Amino acid sequence: MSSTAAGVLAALAARGETLAVAESLTGGLVAAELTGVPGASRVFRGSVTAYATELKRDVLGVSGDLLRERGAVDAEVARQMAAGARRVLGADWGVSTTGVAGPDPQDGQAVGTVFVAVAGPDGNRKVAALGLNGSRSDIRRESVRAAFELLSGELVENARAQDTEHNGGI
Template sequence: MSSTATDVVRLLTVKGETLAVAESLTGGLVAAEITSVPGASKVFRGSVTAYATELKAGLLGVDATLLAAHGAVNPQVAAQMAAGVRKALGADWGLATTGVAGPDSQDGQPVGTVFVAVDGPFGPGSGSASGGKVAPLRLNGDRAEIRMESVRSVLALLLEELAGEQTGNERAQDTERNGGFGCLQP
């Protein structure tokens, strides 16, 4: 179990929020990493391993036209997978991985091309109009290394969002305690 997975479970538990995962190239490794953390059952709703492209549309609601035009290795596909699993499994947060672990290229994309995504309850000013964020990755290594780095990257992306939200909430509470504008009142 990674410290990132432990931190994700801890922050979700503190916030009383839940997580669902949609995986393609990682084939269940993200779910395995999360569920290796004691107490994960409080926050982890479940996962969908949609390895076959048609399952991304059928189970996760990814736009079939998008899949037909661009293939499964696409940033919009990753974003729609994260949003779809969040909705399908009734979670506060959704994660997704899609990409090419090798040994061969796929959808015109070289080995090591990966997109990881997070979808969640982003607030105003989060920089995300759609409710989701996607990180493009260009990874080196063999199949196993690419898959494991994809797991680390998607968990780090979620942790960044959870920690950022936590920091934002703490600032809001400080401002409220200190008179509304961050200054102490007599």
């Protein structure tokens, strides 16, 4: 997975952009993958591991009403966490993970229910809903992979949009 992290960091460095992370179920694994890459400090601003629901609200700015109504395992919560990471840590891009790694369901969501999100400098927020199987460790590891995959896809899409803009919409 470190090659995926390295690719994301290289793409961000080439663009002169930075990254921040907000993690729940992954408990710092996304940040660990990023910081395992030599030179990550050029791009990676930091992370917030908001395992407790109130930290999602108080530190990352996730809506308290949303958390009360839907719980912490929700697509919009993931979107707001990613945006909060960008804002709190002063980054161009934010990535987040929230979900249920097990062994028990949480907030009415089954084990393996995961949401990963990306918030970019253009204000767009993308989220991927995952239904994962396997052990707690498998679910957490796959969540990290999915977060990098979503970010990588957004970086490519964002670059295409910028190229089109710079070429007069052609």
